[in-house]
Amino acid sequence: MTQIRSDPSVALAPPLRPFRQEDADTVARLNDMASGGILLTVWKRLAGTNGDPWEHGRLQQFEQIESGWNIVVLDQGSGVEAVMMGQPHGAEPASLEGVDAEWVPLMELENLVPEAWCLNVIATLPAYRGLGHGARLMAQAQSMARAGGHSRIALVVSDASTPAIRLYERSGLREMARRPMFKGDWEGPGQDWVLMVKSL
Template sequence: MPDLKIRRADREDAQFLVPLIDRATEGLAKQMWAELAAPGQDAWGFALDRVQGEEAGISYTKAWVAETDAGRSGCLITHGIPDHPEKIDDATPAAFRPLLELEHEAPGTGYIFVLSTLADQRGQGIGSALLGFAEQFRGPNGMSLVVADNNTRARALYERMGYRANATRAMVKNGWQSDGTRWVLMIKE
């Protein structure tokens, strides 16, 4: 593995984070960003505003960046799931509902919201290092994440690191193109 440093993201990392967030969601994020964008604003502009802000779940303030000698190579966004998660808002887009339902099945865990590495940096141990780093955010009931059923490479990594499939939900696509059919909740106790 190359020399690796994991640091808190800063506002200037937003341009780097946006495509990695979209990659981690297999393009679902970009579709949702396009739907939520203001008239005349494109999906990437909307996402950049959200990541550069301090309130959104994808804010740089909740992100970590992995760096090697080659530069920025991956990212992690994590948060805790409370013991009693709030009810899912009725206005939540249908495509996100299954993801939130799965999060609700992992109360009291540290939740890995985004873990992504640059394509040319994969296979070098960066994802494993980010997963290990995430352990500091472990909740009383362990760690959790959600992954697409067709993302076999990521699932194999998570299984090697001690995560086990716990529950699934059907994907709601509404025009989103994905080879997957189900979201899989994985938990490490």
């Protein structure tokens, strides 16, 4: 099984902790919620008629850690309530060759902010919303970005995700650019992906 690593540059104080193997199912569901269902659409495509799309989701969490993502969960003792996922970007833009069409506009936006710390996911289970989990994880993401020497933090969000946009604006992020969504066989909410950025 994948060795779970955590970023040593920023200490995590309870209720925050690093991702563990047993978190994969809940984190996959949170990741899909944050994507507006686009991930489940892709996982269903990968699984085919008889496969389990959620198994693809669970495995993807370990693949993301292997590729350099940081995954921090909020756990007050009874399991994952919320998650934050992010990664530093390199100086060179990511190649779009072979990328599924749904992801192209998101990657085009992320390529506008080389060397930023990219916040890929902040999501809270419905039962725990309104408790400040998103703000706590947003602050953690900014601490990790600063500790890594990044001069800005960036994220991409659906224009339909009004509560998330309000959280990001309260944290100091501002819209920099947007791209139309590619829907394909995905029927998620929104029309545009919005790039939001904050200088640190």
